[in-house]
Amino acid sequence: MSPRRERAMVEPAEFRSYYGRPILKEPAWKQPDVPLYLFLGGAAGVSAMTAALADVTGRAGLARVGRLVASGGSIASVAALVHDLGKPLRFLHMLRVLKPTSPLSVGSWILSPFSALAAVSAASEVTGLLPRIGRLAGAGAGLLGPPMCTYTAVLLADTATPSWHEAHGTLPVLFAGSALTSGAGAALLAAPAGEVGPAVRAGLAGAVAELVAEHHLETGLGLASEPYRTGRAGKLLKAAKALTVAGAGLSLMAQRNRAAGVLAGAAYLASGLCTRFGVYAAGVESAKDPKYVVIPQRERIARRSEGR
């Protein structure tokens, strides 16, 4: 019996629960570890692609930044993942099987070779040793870059957490867009102004994808959209949108004005952080309140019995 029955007037629909207690368990992952892992993985993926292409088109400065970010980002991402484990020393158990039904298994098989290749190419970049091997490793990391951007969306969506699961069509687009702006942000922040043209263009495309996907999260998922609009998640996602718009605007001046480029980069990166922390917070919120489980499932039952 739910005390909420008495408050039916303020609830979106009447529902019953066991003393208002949650039905689902909240995601057991630590903050900030896992949101950071999502952010760093995306930024690293796009940076590796950028580095590989900057390399073949003769943009040495951009390639250098891309390689360093790809390697630093992915290694930090692995570290965050390991730190989050209940038994960190057992990280290698992730690699004892490859299970397509487990996005974390698939992800570990993407992240591990990616970070190794990115590290080799960055080491060669910094030391100037084995340039050939460095370029090859960089190209390999570049090829693993695209899956790095989106597997984390499947990781979140493949749960019973209502606001993540319901968003399974949208999160990959959001994470791809957010990875593009984060990767562009790192390049704008650190690469020579004369070489950031590709980052500016990629960032703009990413910003559009991100804003469209964010809008859909906030309005298109029925009751599961509510946690994206309200509370801490709502604030973070609002900030993310404003920062993305600011970053996109400033990036238009990045090739003429170094300061504008640095600001644009910082805005993009801050936006990426807000997006990942916001999406994470929304999921946690949706697991806490049984209404996000009961009401949509009741509606599903009603639709079925009406034969629609």
Add this chain to the structure above:
Amino acid sequence: MAEYGTQPRMGFFTDTSVCIGCKACEVACKEWNGVPEAGGLDLLGMSYDNTGALGSNTWRHVAFVEQPKPAESTVDLGMPDVGAPGQDDPGVRWLMSSDVCKHCTHAACLDVCPTGSLFRTEFGTVVVQQDICNGCGYCVPACPYGVIEKRESDGRAFKCTLCYDRLGAGMEPACAKACPTDSIQFGELDELRERADERVRTLHDSGVPEARLYGHDPEDGVGGDGAFFLLLDEPEVYGLPPDPVVTTRDLPAMWRRATVAAVGAAAVVVASFLGRRR
């Protein structure tokens, strides 16, 4: 022990209409499985239920639902109740239900486990191999019933094993053994399903129209539960999801969408390098 490949699927049928809320199952489970205490002497202050929920340290959980007695109920099931005799106010009634891991046919926890620690036993049950689990915690949000949980003191995930060790020795699980009213029944799943249908018919015929089965249907969103229930009210009243679906049912669609988005991101990066030299 049955010959390889001939072992039938085993499960629980929990008939909540005869549960008296004695919590013998909770105690027997803790004793047999060495499950640590959940939170000392925490009183939740909401009902006779101070266990609260299933979790890493509670593999059986007896729910106590206190609600206004339905006036139309004609048959006394012997549930304890309160209220003056011979008054219009029918008073309150308690519904008790001993909850447990559902040992789903399509188990999300098992699907998403990246280490292969969670596996399906020869009895058709779902068990964590503790020497493999690395405490990634992915199974926790994947379970549509909120059952499995990471044990804080240990870092790994724990839940009901349906007494895998006892089953291997030809014994019934500790909770079923301890249950004084046979509310928890252990056996071959097919046979339990027939027995449950029969019990619902009996209750309906004797004027308990609210009796219904939960988790018995192999066509439901998780392919049916290995541990299913007879309830006297809607599932959500007992803290159960009304229409759970295994999250991995949508996984092919998710991977497709992620692939399209990844290709899109790659195309954007490639295109951003085309044309202009700057």
